[in-house]
Amino acid sequence: LSDGTFTSGKGNFGTYLEGATVSWDGEANFMITTASADSWRVQLVHDLSLTQGTQYTFCYHAKAAGARSINVNIDSGAPDYSSLMGYGRNVALTTAWQSFSHTFTASATDTTARITFNMGQSDLDVQLDNIGVYPGASCGSPL
DSSP states (O other): OOOSSOTTSOTTOEEEESSEEEEESSSEEEEEOSOOSOGGGEEEEEEEEEOTTOEEEEEEEEEESSSEEEEEEEEOOTTTOOBSSSSOEEEEEOSSOEEEEEEEEOSSOEEEEEEEEEOTTOOSOEEEEEEEEEESSSOOOOO
């Protein structure tokens, strides 16, 4: 089970960690020791299924150890990594928790789609919580 709140650990979320570690203490805490030119070198992912033409809202809370940005997307995964929400979004983080939401209409049906958070381009730590994708134009309640 992956409810996006991390109250029961990481659930079915996966990571790629090059120059970073992560802990699951009621949120995903990324401790990044080495910045990279490739933002995907520190990544949080979760599989999901999308239906073409359906409107979804991708929601999450995030903060960082200082001012920095991360890239978020919902893509088709390997080998194409094509964005299914139009394009990835760069979001600016601060030291305070912020709520983010991105409403989009899925460009294709994909049962192997995935949420991605790419944060390897800075060594400032990142915390993520309350991650969810909901049908319609608003955020739902995490499970």
